[in-house]
Amino acid sequence: MTTFDDRERAFETKFARDEEMAFRVIARRNRLLGQWAAAKMGLTPEETDAYAKAVVQADFEEAGDEDVIRKLLGDLTAAGVDTDEAAVRQALEAQTVEARRQLIEAQ
Known part of the structure; x- marks a missing residue:
């Protein structure tokens, strides 16, 4: 039975590690998206940092990416930036690809 227990623990450990990595990729992606949008809006470095943090916080409103997309689109439109949802x-x-690349390189 110990080999089955060991396999189960290994799968649980891998699942936990994969979930943590996915969370970190999404958080990094949202920060990069905030920096991207801030550059389009012409924000100062201090404002860019605060805005990137706000984008990360916006992701906790609901599951999925729609809350982040809605925030970015609304803020960019309000700032007079010509952009669309696409x-x-x-x-x-x-930014998802870039975030994953950054995290893999950091390991």
Whole structure:
């Protein structure tokens, strides 16, 4: 029975590690998205940092990416930046790849 117990523990450990990595990728992605949007809006470095943190916090409103997309699109539109939902979704995909790359390199 110990080999089955060992396998079960190994699968649980891998699942926990994968979930933690997924959370870290999403948090890093949201920070990068905030920096991307702040650059489009012409914010100062201090404002950029605060805005990136606000984007990370916005992700906790509901499950999925729609809350982040809604925030970015609303803020960019309010700042007078000519953009649409497709551009925000494209940036989301690009920043997901970049966030994953950064985290893998950091290990």
